[in-house]
Amino acid sequence: MVALPVSESRAPALPTIFPRAWVDSPALSGRPPLSLPSFPRARWRLPLLWLLAVVALAAGIGMRLPQPPDEPRFVLAARAMVDSGQWLVPHRGSEFYAEKPPVYMWMQAAAHQLLDWKGSFLLPSLLAALLSLWLVADLARRLWSPRLAPYAMAALFCSLQFGLMAKRAQIDMVLVAMTTASLWGLLRHLCERPNQPALWLAGIAAGVGTVTKGVGFLPLLIVLPWLAWRLQYRRRHCRDAPGPAPATLAWLIPAFLLGTAVWLAPLGWALLRHPDPALQAYAHELLFKQTATRYAHAWHHLQPAWYYLQVMLTLWLPGSLLLPWLARPWWRRLRRTDARFWLLLGWAGLVLLFFTISAGKREVYVLPMLPALALASAPLLPGLLRRMSVRRYLLGYSIALGLLSFTVGALLLHGAPWALAQLERRAMPIGLLPVLGGSLLGLGAAVLGMCAWLRQRRAALLVLLTHSLLWCVYGVLLLPAVDPYASAYDLMQRAGERIGPQAELGLLAWREQNLLQADRPAREFGFKRPWDLQWRDAGRWLAAAPQARWLLVLDTAMSPCVDTTQVIDIGMSNRNRWQLVPGTAWSSDCRAAMNGASNAEE
Secondary structure: OOOOOOOOOOOOOOOOOOOHHHHOOOOOOOOOOOOOOOOOOHHHHHHHHHHHHHHHHHOOOOOOOOOOOOHHHHHHHHHHHHHHOOOOOOEEOOEEOOOOOOHHHHHHHHHHOOOOHHHHOOHHHHHHHHHHHHHHHHHHHHHOOHHHHHHHHHHHHOEHHHHHHHOOOOHHHHHHHHHHHHHHHHHHHHHHOOOHHHHHHHHHHHHHHHOOOHHHHHHHHHHHHHHHHHHHHHHHHOOOOOOOOHHHHHHHHHHHHHHHHHHHHHHHHHHHHOOOHHHHHHHHHHHHHHHHHHHHOOOOOEOOOOHHHHHHHHHOOEHHHHHHHHHHHHHHHHHOOOHHHHHHHHHHHHHHHHHHHOOEOOHHHHOOHHHHHHHHHHHHHHHHOOOHHHHHHHHHHHHHHHHHHHHHHHHHHOOOHHHHHHHHHOOOOOOHHHHHHHHHHHHHHHHHHHHHHHOHHHHHHHHHHHHHHHHHHHHHHHHHHHHHHHOOHHHHHHHHHHHOOOOEEEEEOOOHHHHHHOOOOEEEOOOOOOHHHHHHHHHHHHHHOOOOEEEEEEHHHOOOOEOHHHOEEEEEEOOEEEEEEEHHHEOOOOOOOOOOOOOOOO
């Protein structure tokens, strides 16, 4: 991507869709309008960027199966919806899945109407990523200039965490899309012109995001920096700030409730008509324990207060190391009461504070901040990319990524001891080393070759091509290579071949990928139930047809009532060892108790 010759200290002109009073207002621009020069090649930047993004993010779809930790449970719940026709409450086997609402699983089930599960389970994440990129580019066009749309889009695309989550079947990428859609509507109403439809869209998107993952309401926090900006503007200019009246934001409340009603309305109706204790327990756990309690009194993923700083410094590369160059221009625009920066940076700060307060922290929690920060960086990037120091850093980043990939690939090809230990730990064959090593070696060589070709002068284009190539190799070569072992497909195929096609299979202390990849309908005895209760029911099931029934069991959950001489060690998968128990190995007269352990919650 070629940098536009625009100084970072001057803001581009706002597009003509803004009212003239707003364009000339120092509250938004702070400087006289600046016309960007016209370049013949500029018209091709955005289409070519879209081509790179679609190819890179879609690479590998249909080439692998769902892999732990989160993908198998979502696909399992979506498959249960399709098979049973019961879409209101997601299931994990025979139990309700109460950790997440069903909206994301609805999307996966809907995508399955177009393709098989292998080809469809990644579609919601891909579409959500592309929607997020479009929303950021469109906001850059509206808030600043059409020429800044590629910069905003590229800043978001060239972020390691964004690419990683776009290629994973997890809720977080869809949450980012809904959060960004809500911000799109709010920023159009607050910074462009009063826009009632956009305001309603913002509220509905926040509501749907909330019933997709509990923190979907976060875009509504942008009201706080907007009110603070109005106070600062009045204090500085001794007159009311331009823009919509605060009372118009009251429409966010009914719009938000309408969005949450997508799922909460049918759930509430079901609770009123069918007061099933199990359904009530499900609603209570999801709406209270998995939201308020999980935030205020987290019981896992406990991290220190500074945890998100290391997340941003690593997973947000290369953009995170541009912050020293961005900090001073951002501060100058905040001092000039530029409403766009007050809203974008103020909202991002509130989101960071919100998640920092909770003791439970995961790196994906702060992902919704990325589009806002990419958008706030866009008007400064043309000027920054003219600086020698910035281009040197981007070139160094690409060289470091290429050298790292090349070195790791060479070590894998030569069978380094640490690589052999990792394969053994995950029960993967040594035959993977040439595939993984060759892929990384090729990636490193290609990146270093591009560094020698493009060099410092086109460092921005170099980073863009490097990330595109990285996600293509990751999706087409690396993930499919480890897929049979990471997805438990290989383990379940071995188990099916060992017990024969006519045998019945049961699962105990199982993981979601075991049930999902079983080669036949499998009987399970609960997921979160204590193991001794699972054994009680499994023992009765085995005793009813001992010659035809087998049980796949986690080794640490083995019962004392099993004749260990008949147990078959079927191998490792996802760092767990699994064993096959024939029905004849179960002692019906045994009454030994276990420690009552169960599967840990995600």
